[in-house]
Amino acid sequence: MKIIHSKYKQRNMKIWNEVAPRYHKRWASVNKGPFQSTKKLIDIVKIDKKNLVLDVACGTGVVTKQIQKKIGKCGYVVGIDTSTTAIKIAKKWNENNNNLDFINTDAENFAFSKKFDIITCQYALFFFPNAQKALKNMKNSLKKSGKIGISVHGSNDNVPFFSSILDSAVKYIPDYVPPGTPDLDRFGNKTALKSIVKKAGFSNIVVKEFIFNYNPGKFEDYWKNYIKYIAKPLKEKLNALEYSKRKEFRNSVKEKTLQYTKKNGEIVFPWQVLILTAKNN
Ligand SMILES: C[S@@+](CC[C@H](N)C(=O)[O-])C[C@H]1O[C@@H](n2cnc3c(N)ncnc32)[C@H](O)[C@@H]1O
Structure with a gap:
């Protein structure tokens, strides 16, 4: 199991190093669609000016940046991620801000000498093959009075932006999802998300559901951007x-988007997001 996990992690790290600049441009730096969750997450965890906050799998720093705006001179925020490219972008994007830092480390293995008041983790828990280990690690890094705030995408059925392509992709490209990849949909419902967090020892667990709308343009734009933004290994399989x-694959995707297509040809996808909060004790 350990070898499978470490191979997946290596592959995932390589992918994030490649896609981080495109991810930043298309998603993290714009508050559209699912990224309306950043503000919700920050509001829900109620950050105090003096708080010491950790942002796990911070990517290019979208949540970290908003946390930094909330804390005062006495507070501090640290963002951690395994992608060196994402960390580089996060540092550059935040170069004029004090009281924040970005560190290249794994969510399942980090250790800090100080304990945190709040730990956030947006759109990443499902990427950790041993999510339980990552959650226990978060728990060990929290003060007794500390809390976590975790955002995940809803299940594929409730995020047609993903499923319209994925459902057809796995049909036309059998090895689209390489063996050893964890099920990225596994925490996309309230019960499963609550259950793993409870198992890690947290209490007062609350999960809120949000439905955001996302307009990827017309079908042509959706398809073109899919090809433009996907990671290299997937592009090679597609090519x-x-x-x-x-052509069949493309038509099959188009068919799935029809129910979300308006009269003017614009697609408007609903996008379910779950935000969980829990206390250490
Ligand atoms: C979808 S991005 C989310 C980034 C950021 N939280 C945001 O909301 O934009 C997922 C991030 O998880 C990171 N990641 C994946 N596995 C990780 C691990 N085991 N430890 C730390 N970061 C990891 C990736 O490098 C990537 O930056």
Whole structure:
């Protein structure tokens, strides 16, 4: 199991190093669609000026940046991530801010000498093959009075931006999701999310559901951007498809988007997001 996990992690790290600049431009630096959750998460965890906050799997620093705005001179925020490219972007994006730092380390293995008041983790728990270990690690790094705030995407059925492509992709490209990849949908419902957090020893667990809208443009834009933004290994698999199969794949995706397509041709996807809060004790 450990070898499978470490191979997946290596692969995932490589992917995030490659896609981080595009991810930052398309998603993290704009508060559209699912990224309306950043403000919700920050509001829900109620940050105090003096708080010491940790942002786990901070990526290019979108949540970290907002936390920094909430804390005062006595507070401090640290963002951690395994992608060196994401950390580089996060540092650059925040270069004029004091009382924050970004560190390259793994959510399942970090250790700090100080304990935190709040730990946040947006859109990453499902990437950790041993999510339980990451949560226990968060618990050990919290003050007794500390709390966590975790955002995840809803299940694929409730995020048609993902499923419209994924459901067809796995049909036309059988190894689209490489073996050893954890089920990224596994915490996309309230019961599963609560259950793993409870198992890690947290209490007062509350999960709130949000539905945001996301407009990726017309179908042509949605498809073009999918091809533009996907990671290299997936693009190679897509490029290896015969022309006729690729056309079928595209048509199958289009079919799935029809129910979300308005009369003017614009797609408006609903996007379910779950935000969990829990206390250490
Ligand atoms: C979808 S991004 C979310 C980034 C950021 N929290 C945000 O809201 O934009 C997922 C991030 O998880 C990071 N990640 C994946 N596995 C990780 C691990 N085991 N430890 C730390 N970071 C990890 C990736 O490098 C990537 O930056």
